[in-house]
Amino acid sequence: MLNKFTAAESLRVSDTEDISPRVSGLVKWFDPVKGFGFVVSDAGGPDILLHVNVLRNFGQSSVADGARVELEVQKTDRGVQATHVIALQPPETGESVGLSDIAALDPATVAAAPLEPARVKWFDKGKGFGFANVFGRRDDIFLHMEVLRRSGLSDLAPGEALALRVIQGKRGHMAAEVFAWEAALDTSDA
Structure with a gap:
């Protein structure tokens, strides 16, 4: 289904402008x-x-x-x-709302955690959180909106494939970094 754009959203480019591919x-x-x-x-x-x-x-x-x-x-x-x-x-965040479970973690420690394949169970952007299932694990992995933002994402769909760096938080396992699975294949353990 094609989206309809308003006049402001559908900006025209003149034939004289040189747009790099x-x-x-x-x-x-x-x-x-x-x-x-x-x-x-x-x-x-x-x-x-x-x-x-x-x-x-x-x-x-x-x-x-x-x-x-x-x-x-x-x-x-x-x-x-x-x-x-x-x-x-991901966007440069400067001062971001810290999660108490990951605020004190050394970024090198998070980066050293293995990437684990997962699927989104559910995510509610309005609530600011959701859960994923890591293949081979029984427990749910908590996904917080701030971790998504830090990872360059704004929302997740049920069933979406991800790669997660999982840590043990105060209330259970949680994602410390979230990647699109295909993108993570290119950057993981290189």
Whole structure:
């Protein structure tokens, strides 16, 4: 199903503008319910449409506002659109709301935890948390919204495949880092 865009969202590109097929920029906003969002290029120019299908081809169904992305793009009669996500980095958070269970952890300790394959059991963005099941484990793994933000995600869908770095929190196992499974394959234990 194609989304309808308002006039403000459907920015036109003049024939004289030179748009590079490869662009780096920041996610302006992304709404997984609507199925699209926009990226602002570091080089300026019109906003770049980022459709959920392009993001899914990268292995994610959402992306956090302010995340840094590298994209392949194309000019269309409706504006500039992303055709392929090359790389994605979580937003720089500065002062973020800390979770007491992970606030004191050494980042090197978290990075040393193995990546474990998991599927989202459920996640409620409004509540700010959810749970995943790691293959081969009986207990649920707690997923907090702040951990998603730090990992560059904004929402999760039931059944979505992930790679998690799991720690023992005060109330049980919890994800300290969350990756799209496909992206984690490229960066894990290299």
